[in-house]
Amino acid sequence: MKLSRAQLELLTHQVTQHFEDELQQDIGQFEAEFLIEFFCDKIGPHYYNKGLSDASVTVSQRAELIVEAIEELTQADALAD
Structure with a gap:
């Protein structure tokens, strides 16, 4: 650093x-x-890696919310019936 x-x-x-x-x-x-x-x-590398780990968790959680939002917007496939 x-x-x-x-x-x-x-x-x-x-x-x-x-x-x-x-x-x-x-x-x-x-x-x-x-x-x-x-x-x-x-000590710097420990905090650097912890920051990356925390960021990774946050990005994963946000990505999960985006996937859920897309699933909510998905309309039923009328051709499937």
Whole structure:
């Protein structure tokens, strides 16, 4: 996963702020960027795959609704009698 420079800067600020607020530790920009890259590499694929799985379920559910709607619109075949 590749972050834009703006995204990386925002996340770096958020990480350094979190460390200061919650852990009372000052970490530098380099350390924060290292952590972000580590988590992107190690955890990012899990969330990416989960997003794809969730999207697949949603598309399947919507497709099922479309099939049901088409079946409701289908008229009885007068030639079958």
